[in-house]
Amino acid sequence: MNAPLFRDPMYDGAADPVLIWNRDEQSWWMIYTNRRATQEGQKFGWVYGTDLGVASSADDGATWLYRGTLEGLETEWGRNTFWAPEIIWNEGLYHMFVTYVFGVPKDWSGKALIRHYTSPNLISWQFESTLDISEHNVIDACVYRLPNGVFRMWFKERNHTYAADSVDLYNWKRIGPVITDVKHEGPNVFHFKGYYWLIIDEWMGQGVYRSADLEHWERQGRILDQPGTREEDGTIANHADVVVQGEQAYIFYFTHPGRMNGFDDGSYSCRRSSIQVARLDVLDGMLTCDRNEDFQLKLLPES
Template sequence: MDNVMKAPLYRDPIYDGAADPVVIWNREAKEWWMLYTNRRATAEDRNVAWVHGTDIGVASSVDGKEWVYRGILEGLDMEWGRNTFWAPEIYWHEGTYHMYVSYIRGVPERWGYQADMLHYTSPDLIKWTFQSKLNISDKSIIDACIYRMPDGMFRMWFKESNHTYAAESSDLYEWKRIGPVIQERWHEGPNVFRFKDYYWMIVDEWRGLGVYRSDDLLHWERNGLILDQPGSREDDGTNGLHADVVVQGEHAYIFYFTHPERTNSNEESTYGTRRSSIQAAELEFVDGVLICDRDKPFDLKLLPE
């Protein structure tokens, strides 16, 4: 059947560790690009070094159905050495792509090293210019998400201390800290979008994606949990992780990743438990609630923007 989506949607052919995807229309190339944390699942590193030393991987597609690996973003290093880049957010505004990406110096073998938020700009998603390290927190911050407010200001949501915090800017360059936004159970990876006359935020709770709904992007109410139940498609039998959403008219498509061979978080680190796959599903709005049936056939066809 034409409307049965390929699963998994995408696997990185070099390191097999595609994670934290963001999907954006490349206005210059006239194709969709997926940028992601290029985890090194095939590397037999000590401890968790394999999740560090990561580049930003790039895949492209005409319509979102078939993706081809294109390489990594180059020229991001603003200091010497092999360093770590995580979870890019890309926002296009007035002819310029803005990327906010989490950065850790070096290749740590354990968790807990300082992560900073870096800002880059590009005219084409290929050539990047370093702008600044954002001064919005003295703690580690990762997983930026940008959305423009009704008053024209830009808001950034990000993970700090396992909760969602926010900052705002009038020009995407200078940012002012706002403070905490979502402080319920621990989570990461906030993603904000507009769908069916509401604003939505999804967060990765490591047991599925928590859903919040808002009328104004300021006040958020809990709306449920999605991608918490195993799916039946290949590589889709575990909870969905850190996701991005593309909305086109009456359709909203979610791009998330899974660790297909993990059965619990304490398993020994092997290639099987490290590898990850990108999946796609369609979101639906039913009786005021955002839902996602990951097994339901749908026709993913991203249109040019």
């Protein structure tokens, strides 16, 4: 498998990937936070003012071609910030829930909200609403449909995972905290080999929780917390997305290759990031991931 899987050729800061099957193109799309790693400036300004980058694969995920950025998302004047998209397909529309920050702050003081957009084709987007689910900053939406048909959204609030429910993807009702035992961000929920799984970005690898009912979560330790041996994969794995196809599951994550052994001097070499992929498995009821495994990524078409 190619390593790294993808680097953004414009700003070299691809992060927070989400994978979605493009039904019009009949190809896989990767949509990601297009961090401006090449941008010099004050403090953390390079992680703001970001568009959503797009890469596509015509060979089942083996190689990726940069295509540009999503347009038409702005609803107010100026340069604003888009982070960590979540995109699902439902009843003829793509629904995107994306973190939105007003303007381009230079530190972590920006007000973060989650916005809802819809599209028939992943290109033309219509703004639907800003979700009223918290009085605090909220980021990193993940949406999964419960067995009863209700959609649940997990998101980061005050360094923990909270949740909200919706019957139609448009109107959301807050249901409160879900994971509060450790500080984290980037929740992601999926079903694989008989269990529901919730992974979180603990800034020291991916924390893992298991559930039988999507309500009660049991801590299972961490994956991707030890450096890998592949090119650009020698640091912890950050903010991940998982694609499950039958007996196969793949985790897509990003690394900061220059931040070896926790070193970060704020330079370009420490800002830039790479997208990687690894295969997941379940052994004795535990989610496992060998990031050094040599495997062939083969993403199948989806209906």
